[in-house]
Amino acid sequence: ELKVEQNPLFLSMQEGKNYTIYCNYSTTSDRLYWYRQDPGKSLESLFVLLSNGAVKQEGRLMASLDTKARLSTLHITAAVHDLSATYFCAVDIRRGGSNYKLTFGKGTLLTVNP
């Protein structure tokens, strides 16, 4: 059974600092997603990583994927308060034919303090 482990689960940062969230998964996959969720809201898609070595950046967030190590990272640069949210990674695996399943990590609750 696929396991997706995120760490840390809780992250308190000061504004202006850098930090990385890690997402490890236990079986072969060729798609990895990062989502943001604000309290009481649905999921907002941040990045889709499709291949080994993929790197995507949007604003202060940069995501990368190493399929050989089964590891993805979400790097936060010069954090600002607006980035406070819960961040999830999700791994997409094929279960036969065209049937796929997304398995989510437990999420990282990020709090950016002034």
Place this chain on the structure above:
Amino acid sequence: SAVISQKPSRDICQRGTSLTIQCQVDSQVTMMFWYRQQPGQSLTLIATANQGSEATYESGFVIDKFPISRPNLTFSTLTVSNMSPEDSSIYLCSVDPRAGFSEAFFGQGTRLTVV
């Protein structure tokens, strides 16, 4: 991209009753997915709904408790039956990320509180 409309957005229900959640997609999709997110937790897949066939349920979820309909390629419903306070969660629908979309889109979610 896909626009997914989910309703109701929230509800407060009495234990023992049932609630049906609707999910409408603005384009035709083969597979739709229903997730549950318990308070402070991650998302767990309840079932996969294919048009024209019975839904496929994940371990720990059964059809009697979470009946699903999929009458056409743009619409699905999830019913939470005989509710108890443990069913208080956010329920989200999603579409197949590989159905011509670049990512997995989610509906706005239904926040259910059972009292």
